[in-house]
Amino acid sequence: MSEELAARMTFSLLDYAVFSVMLLLSLLVGLYFAVRSRHKANEEFLVGNRSLTCFPVSMSLVVTYISAIAIQGTPAEAYYHSIQYTCGNVGLIGVPIIAYIFVPFYYELNLVSINQYLEMRYDSLAARRVASALFIIQILLNQAVVIYAPALALAAVTTFPIWLSIVSVGSIASVYTAFGGMKAVVWTDALQFLVLLGGIVGVLVKGVIEVGGMGRVWDIAVLHDRAGPQILNWEVSVFERHTVWGLGWSGLLNLLSTYTCSQTAFQRYSSMKNLKHAYMSVFLLLPYYILLSILMLLVGLVLFATYVDCDPLAAGLIDSKDQILPFYVMDRLSGTPGIAGLFVACLFSGALSTISSGVNSQAAVTWEDWLSQTHYCSSLSKGTQAFLTKLLALGYGGVAVGLAFIAGSMGGVLQAAVAVTFAVAGPLMAAFIMAIFMPFTNAKGSCVAMILGTVLSLGFYFGSVSIGLTPELLPTSTQGCPTHLNLTTTITPVDLSPAVRPSDLDYPKKLLALSYTLLGTLGFTVALIIGIIVSIMTGCSGGRPIKPHLVHKWVRWTLPTYSTSTTSSTSKQRPSSTSKPYNNTTSTTSSSSSSKLVSNNTRLNKKTEEICTRF
Incomplete structure (x- = not known):
């Protein structure tokens, strides 16, 4: 990296101020609700005393899943693979299904842990515990990537070390969640949603002006196959990384699994003051998701138009495609004081919201599904129970921080997060579908389905990582790079290493090349079939x-x-x-x-x- 470029890529005093204010506000919200609810029981801590309204909860539902991973990964996806990823928005047709079929059913149960429903339905503690354990594993793996993503970004644009970023974001989210509970999580999520939106819009507007208008951005994108009808892959293949069919179907299934069988979503439904607010919180997902996904993909096109003749990855200026957005902000926008700070605040907002929701939900299921079942814990005072639940939240935050240090080996942040999350969510959704809509199924079928479905899905994903399966990038250019850049360097960026393609593999190893977007479908389908078969073979509901x-x-x-x-x-x-x-x-x-x-x-x-x- 040249000295001139290194000099530009620094944080100003205003940048640090903007970033620090966001972190401070998040902590203050947590402390505010901690003071208000310091004498309250677990009901207040875990479901906000069931008094929340639709607008903050809907924002929380969005930013819980649109994290720093999406903020970094989606523009990088548009830059190096095209905006075909937006076909996943077809899955939003599932919003009415969630609102009218699942939300009323769950709301009437009046529970804290969604897994308690499985125990009630099957009269089986085992079914409850298996679902609880899988959820905890899913969230921990996801949080590792979520914490790692902004740390990677910050390290790329400042002298801030990755390890300190990881510890900072994990600690702050855990602290305000542990002290403030569900109300702190929801209201901080709402604040972070606004910061996230402001950061994306700020980068987009400034970038469009720098390039010369949105028309020029689009023309360059179409010319280089980043946009336009020619980018759509209509092939019917389970080995193609992205196809129109695969993205649309996986978008629907992933949306359903996210908002129908997840403890994080269930807690928000349960925290609503009435069913009308629960309905509205789900329907508000439509405009929020469409707006954010389009904005993030457009940011990716702006990045490509900016670097169309000098790709930073090919030039060796960055090591991973996921660093392209933070590199752009510091390279081109840091001359405007505050923009870089707003962007990093945007990244950390996405991470904090996801982590806080995760540790709160993990604390909820650990207490409700495991500890509260013991004689010792159930005999404790309500205040002591609430205190122990807060300690659980802190503990899970610490575990997530530890796992974040190995997240760099899991592949691109967007692909890794999607694959790991829905590889577990698919089998979990199958278990809840069986319980809700198939009265003849039993606990044995449910447990076997969840375990085998998850093992198979995660096995496929980590198997693809182990054989070096990497997505092929669209062509980029370095012809317009400044002459002082040393393009003959022997350091090869991670994402430019030779790609292993499905066509290069023989069976049975080729099966590991299954598109990551279909891992949730694989887990769901296998789990559903196994669950039905095992239930029938073991006597169904047994009368x-x-x-x-x-x-x-x-x-x-x-x-x-x-x-x-x-x-x-x-x-x-x-x-x-x-x-x-x-x-x-x-x-x-x-x-x-x-x-x-x-x-x-x-x-x-x-x-x-x-x-x-x-x-």
Whole structure:
């Protein structure tokens, strides 16, 4: 790197001030809610006393999953692979499905841990614990990449060491989450959403002006196959990294798995003051996701138009494609005081929101699914229980920081995060789909499905990493680079090492070249099939009575003791937060015991049980 370039790539005093103010505000929000709720129990800490409204929660739902990974990875994706990635937005058609099918069902359960539903549904602590353990593993792996991403960015543009960035972002998020609980997480997420949006818009506007207008940006992108109809890959292949079909389908499945079986989303639904606010929080995902994804992809096109004749990766100015955006900010925009600080604040906002949501949810499931089940913990005072839950949040933050130091070996940050997250989320969604919509399934089928589906999906991903499978980059140029750059250097950037293509592999190793976008589909499909087969082979539900409110209303008619009067009263009013979920339908079932059973439903159930017993 030249001395002139190195001199430009420094933080000004204003940059440090902007960045520091964002971190300070996040801490102050946490401390504010910590003071307000210092004498409150776990209900306040984990679900905000069920009093939150749709607007802050909807922002929290977005930034929990659009993190620093997306802020760095999406522009890099547009720069080196085109904006075909935007086809994943087709999956947003799943928003009404989430809002009208899953949210009302979950909201009426009135639980803190989504995994408790599996125990209630199957009368099995094992199903609850397996789902809980997989969720914790999923979040820890995801958080490792989330913490590593902004640390990598900051190290690329300043003299700030990676290790100090990792420790800083992990510690700050853990502290304000541990002290402030769910309300601190949600309101800090809302603040960070605004910072994130401001940072992206600031970089985009300034960049477009520098290039000479959005029209010029688009023309350059189309000319070099970064945009335009020619970039769409309509091939039907599971080995192609991105296709229109693969992105659209995986976008839908990933959205559903993110917002239907995740503890982080479930806690937010449970924290709403009423069902109307829960509906609105989900529908607001549509404009937020569309706006942010388009802005981030346009930023990528601006970067390409800027470096069309001198690619920093090919020139050896950066080591990874994920550093292209922070490099651009410091190289071209640092002359405007505050812009670089706003960008780094934007990156850290994305990371902090994801980490805080993760450690809060991990603390929730660890306490609810594991510790609260023990005699010792259940006998503690409410204040002591809340204190221990806060310690859990701090502990999980520390573990995530430790794992972040090895995240650099997992591949590009965007691809790694998507692959790891949905490799686990797919099998988890299969388990909840079986529980909610398939009354004949049982705990054995659910447990086996979750475990085998996750092992298979993660095995495929880490297998592809181990054989060196790397995506092929679109052509770039260094013809316009300044003559003082030493382009003959022997240091080869990570992303320019020879790519291993699926066509280079023979079976069975070629199977590991499955597109990372389809890992969630693989896990979901395998888990669903295995779960159904194992359930049938082990006697289905075994004749155990299933309470109607534990399956979706669409399939309640298949229950042998179901009548319409049984659930009419249970679905009208949410039980109070102080009631025991296991007893929600005690009064309704007793009052309807004299109702006339639907004979067709009884015959159908008997026939199903006969089929199961044959196995």
